[in-house]
Amino acid sequence: MSTARADKRLYRWIDERYGVSPLIEFLRHKEVPLGAHPLFWYFLGGTTLFFFAVQIVSGVLLLVYYQPGENTSYESIRYITTKVPFGWLVRSVHCWSAHLMIVSLVVHMLSTMMLKAYRPPRELTWLTGFLLFNLALGFGFSGYLLPWNELAFFATAVGTDSVKSVPVVGNWLLQVMRGGPDVTINTVYRFFALHICILPILTVGLITVHLIFIQRQGMAPPIAKHVAPRGMRFFPNFALRDLLWWILCLAALLVLALLLPYGPGIPGVEWELGQKADPLAPAYPGIKPEWYFLWIYQLLKEFPPHLFGLEGPQVCLAVVSLLMTTWALVPWLDRKARRDEPSPAFTDFGVGAMLFITFLMLKAWDIGAGAVADGGFPDPAAVARPCAWILLAVAVAVTAVRIAVYRDRWFVFSGAAVLHAVLHGLVGLPYLAAGAIAAAAAALATGFTVARGRTSAMPAGGGH
Amino acid sequence: MPAQAKDLFNDAIDNELLNEASQLRELLSLALSPSKLELLMRDNCVLCHTDPEAQDPETLFWTDPEAVGSPPHLNLREVVRDVHFRRGLSCSGCHGGTPTDEDMADEIYDRWPEAPERHADRTWIPDFCARCHSDPAFMRRFDPSLATDQYAKYRESLHGKLLLEQADSKAAQCVSCHGVHGIRDSKSPRSPVHPRNVPYTCGACHADADYMKGYKDAAGDPLPTNQLEEFETSVHGRALLERGDTGAPACNDCHGNHAAMPPEIASIGQVCRTCHSGNGELFEGSKHKKAFERNGWPECEKCHGNHAIARTDDSMLNEKSNPLCYECHRENAEDNPDCIRTAEYFYASISTLATEQKSLAEQVHQLAEKGLDVEPLAATVDDMEDTLRQSRSLIHAFDRSEFEKIEKRGHEAARQGWEQVEAAEGEYRFRLTGLRVAIGFMILLSVALYLKIREMEART
Numbered sequence: 001m002s003t004a005r006a007d008k009r010l011y012r013w014i015d016e017r018y019g020v021s022p023l024i025e026f027l028r029h030k031e032v033p034l035g036a037h038p039l040f041w042y043f044l045g046g047t048t049l050f051f052f053a054v055q056i057v058s059g060v061l062l063l064v065y066y067q068p069g070e071n072t073s074y075e076s077i078r079y080i081t082t083k084v085p086f087g088w089l090v091r092s093v094h095c096w097s098a099h100l101m102i103v104s105l106v107v108h109m110l111s112t113m114m115l116k117a118y119r120p121p122r123e124l125t126w127l128t129g130f131l132l133f134n135l136a137l138g139f140g141f142s143g144y145l146l147p148w149n150e151l152a153f154f155a156t157a158v159g160t161d162s163v164k165s166v167p168v169v170g171n172w173l174l175q176v177m178r179g180g181p182d183v184t185i186n187t188v189y190r191f192f193a194l195h196i197c198i199l200p201i202l203t204v205g206l207i208t209v210h211l212i213f214i215q216r217q218g219m220a221p222p223i224a225k226h227v228a229p230r231g232m233r234f235f236p237n238f239a240l241r242d243l244l245w246w247i248l249c250l251a252a253l254l255v256l257a258l259l260l261p262y263g264p265g266i267p268g269v270e271w272e273l274g275q276k277a278d279p280l281a282p283a284y285p286g287i288k289p290e291w292y293f294l295w296i297y298q299l300l301k302e303f304p305p306h307l308f309g310l311e312g313p314q315v316c317l318a319v320v321s322l323l324m325t326t327w328a329l330v331p332w333l334d335r336k337a338r339r340d341e342p343s344p345a346f347t348d349f350g351v352g353a354m355l356f357i358t359f360l361m362l363k364a365w366d367i368g369a370g371a372v373a374d375g376g377f378p379d380p381a382a383v384a385r386p387c388a389w390i391l392l393a394v395a396v397a398v399t400a401v402r403i404a405v406y407r408d409r410w411f412v413f414s415g416a417a418v419l420h421a422v423l424h425g426l427v428g429l430p431y432l433a434a435g436a437i438a439a440a441a442a443a444l445a446t447g448f449t450v451a452r453g454r455t456s457a458m459p460a461g462g463g464h
Numbered sequence: 465m466p467a468q469a470k471d472l473f474n475d476a477i478d479n480e481l482l483n484e485a486s487q488l489r490e491l492l493s494l495a496l497s498p499s500k501l502e503l504l505m506r507d508n509c510v511l512c513h514t515d516p517e518a519q520d521p522e523t524l525f526w527t528d529p530e531a532v533g534s535p536p537h538l539n540l541r542e543v544v545r546d547v548h549f550r551r552g553l554s555c556s557g558c559h560g561g562t563p564t565d566e567d568m569a570d571e572i573y574d575r576w577p578e579a580p581e582r583h584a585d586r587t588w589i590p591d592f593c594a595r596c597h598s599d600p601a602f603m604r605r606f607d608p609s610l611a612t613d614q615y616a617k618y619r620e621s622l623h624g625k626l627l628l629e630q631a632d633s634k635a636a637q638c639v640s641c642h643g644v645h646g647i648r649d650s651k652s653p654r655s656p657v658h659p660r661n662v663p664y665t666c667g668a669c670h671a672d673a674d675y676m677k678g679y680k681d682a683a684g685d686p687l688p689t690n691q692l693e694e695f696e697t698s699v700h701g702r703a704l705l706e707r708g709d710t711g712a713p714a715c716n717d718c719h720g721n722h723a724a725m726p727p728e729i730a731s732i733g734q735v736c737r738t739c740h741s742g743n744g745e746l747f748e749g750s751k752h753k754k755a756f757e758r759n760g761w762p763e764c765e766k767c768h769g770n771h772a773i774a775r776t777d778d779s780m781l782n783e784k785s786n787p788l789c790y791e792c793h794r795e796n797a798e799d800n801p802d803c804i805r806t807a808e809y810f811y812a813s814i815s816t817l818a819t820e821q822k823s824l825a826e827q828v829h830q831l832a833e834k835g836l837d838v839e840p841l842a843a844t845v846d847d848m849e850d851t852l853r854q855s856r857s858l859i860h861a862f863d864r865s866e867f868e869k870i871e872k873r874g875h876e877a878a879r880q881g882w883e884q885v886e887a888a889e890g891e892y893r894f895r896l897t898g899l900r901v902a903i904g905f906m907i908l909l910s911v912a913l914y915l916k917i918r919e920m921e922a923r924t
């Protein structure tokens with residue numbers, strides 16, 4: 001009884017000084033919409049935030065021992081993993097959590113795309129989320145080089161080299177990124193500053209803005225046509241579920257960090273320290289970037305050195321930029337969702353984009369290449385065939401679920417992605433030719449669908 | 465085309481030495497540097513002998529001799545890559561006359577025997593080459609580092625004796641190994657005397673049973689012709705011919721080149737010691753040395769063979785896989801059973817160390833995959849590798865005393881290695897226990913939270 005009274009007195013003391021009552025009142029009334037979608041989709045933003053928090057904590061612990069420098073970057077990471085008590089655990093958790101954060105972020109973004117949570121008035125929430133996604137990729141890219149090992153060195157050399165393709169300022173940008181014409185320890189200093197200072201400040205700022213938007217507007221309810229939402233109190237009902245889920249995530253993180261300390265052994269998801277970087281050593285074959293950059297890496301390989309009078313990588317960069325810009329502008333492009341109507345075309349755009357990226361990733365992993373001689377390269381046709389079959393199987397499964405569960409009937413973009421993979425992998429057309437045919441087919445089908453939609457929407461008697 | 469080169473071609477046309485379009489095409493197709501082109505274009509021998517109208521196929525130089533029916537040695541492309549031509553010596557350097565002669569000088573006919581005669585009798589060749597190559601003052605002008613004792617050595621070689629004393633023109637002379645008109649520096653990978661080509665150059669005669677018919681060794685037995693075949697499968701042959709390791713010996717490294725002769729029994733061990741000096745020294749102080757001398761056995765060859773030397777492995781000491789030591793000892797050292805026991809001891813010790821080293825190396829891999837610190841263990845494995853290498857060498861002393869010291873070091877390293885494995889496994893067990901405790905705590909917390917949520921929502 002006396003404890004409760006003391007609590008009340010403390011609360012009143014704080015409230016008199018800082019006016020927290022409106023905030024408590026706000027939290028008491030905050031709700032998570034229920035009814036149309038499984039609750040799971042609302043956990044993903046929090047999951048990403050949880051992994052980001054793990055990154056901050058583990059990153060600060062690594063900072064205690066990590067020293068960037070020609071003779072210290074690699075050595076200090078080696079020291080952390082071999083000599084510092086629990087240093088191995090901190091590094092392994094940092095690496096696993098980084099990948100899981102990106103996975104969670106991608107799924108969060110896709111769920112937002114599929115549920116059309118970006119529609120007004122939440123366009124800027126989507127945009128800040130998209131920017132956070134780019135910052136996360138920046139974290140991945142800058143952090144990869146810090147151990148100054150062989151794999152990181154060559155992957156960064158290849159990765160930064162693609163910046164050259166940016167028109168006009170490409171070479172200047174390359175020099176700025178590398179701190180000179182080549183990847184050297186100067187690049188490590190830059191990436192270190194970016195990784196531990198610039199990106200965290202930007203990310204924390206943007207997360208704050210993203211969260212303020214969400215708190216001001218609440219979580220997006222399902223599109224009007226769906227079941228009318230009920231609500232679950234955010235605090236404590238949803239917050240406790242969040243906490244429960246985070247504990248399970250932490251448990252999974254610890255299990256992975258201990259049982260697979262260097263990652264699952266898939267190219268692009270591994271962080272064994274290996275040999276120290278040697279700028280004079282020849283690059284070895286099979287260097288691949290981290291998994292979330294694999295699709296861009298593979299797309300670059302698909303382009304010839306010259307195309308339409310431009311350099312191949314420049315055209316590739318333009319394609320990637322176009323895709324990313326379209327993705328960022330989806331809230332403004334999706335006019336149906338803006339009217340609170342279902343927009344199956346954009347659902348399919350999301351699925352099609354994922355299939356397009358998946359096919360490139362499968363190819364980048366050289367799936368089906370079999371044994372390749374040392375220093376050799378796998379036969380591209382032998383790789384494309386099984387990748388196309390896998391993509392076909394994935395697409396069939398996804399489409400079946402979409403038809404059976406979500407009653408989707410619009411498959412133009414996903415169909416184009418499958419046609420692309422089939423024409424390239426199974427028919428044997430070059431990747432770009434197959435892509436051009438698939439894009440033309442998608443444009444025709446979209447035009448036909450839009451025209452038919454307009455005709456059927458027209459009043460029967462010609463109208464006024 | 466540079467102005468100077470144009471002038472050279474114009475001069476040749478004016479002097480009626482360049483008459484045919486095909487001749488011009490041949491010369492231009494050589495794509496020579498200005499200095500080489502000048503050397504070629506100022507040589508009337510070349511100009512005249514590349515004119516298809518003026519020459520018969522037997523004397524016509526062409527870039528593709530087969531196409532015009534010329535003999536292979538009249539390949540113009542080879543001539544301009546010849547080491548002599550590259551240093552400024554052209555046709556007249558060997559054949560006589562001068563590059564400016566407009567007709568064949570008498571000296572050429574005097575110096576060179578008629579074709580049938582010079583092809584049947586090759587005894588004149590070494591002396592002919594030696595005119596320059598045995599003259600230090602002359603050779604200094606071109607390559608001061610080149611030896612000038614080749615002819616002196618050749619005269620003492622078996623090839624030289626056959627050719628010069630017995631007038632056997634089948635015996636190898638300068639041209640047989642170095643070629644003609646396309647002679648390359650021995651460092652050139654295309655030279656027939658480059659280390660990687662030497663086995664095939666020697667094999668051109670020595671692996672030809674018909675060619676070698678009638679030749680006998682010192683014991684009067686026919687010379688074998690399987691040396692090349694054996695060498696190709698040997699540890700030396702595979703290193704040299706498959707891996708391109710020019711540190712591995714070719715025929716001439718053991719037999720000599722200009723002074724080529726089979727190493728006698730007494731010198732075989734010395735030949736091997738050129739590279740394997742450590743093992744040679746150990747053998748030198750061993751009991752075997754005296755026994756081998758007494759019986760007149762070749763040292764290394766007795767156990768390792770010669771042209772077909774196989775990669776050595778520990779099974780050479782094992783009676784079951786290789787009865788070499790045992791058969792020899794039973795036959796020649798009946799009264800010394802300790803010899804057999806020593807061989808058995810060597811085999812058992814080395815096998816044990818090798819097995820331990822392999823097991824520990826596997827542990828390094830397995831423990832590293834678990835994210836454990838394997839640096840100390842990897843250093844121990846390297847130490848064991850070093851110990852093994854030394855112990856394998858020390859058996860050439862055929863004595864236990866030194867071997868035992870190394871063996872003891874190996875066992876000590878193995879013991880230390882297993883302690884390190886045990887420590888690493890202990891660390892991993894500690895990690896797993898920590899994980900179990902942490903997961904258990906988290907599960908408890910999760911269950912408590914779940915019950916709290918249920919209870920809270922049941923209330924409302």
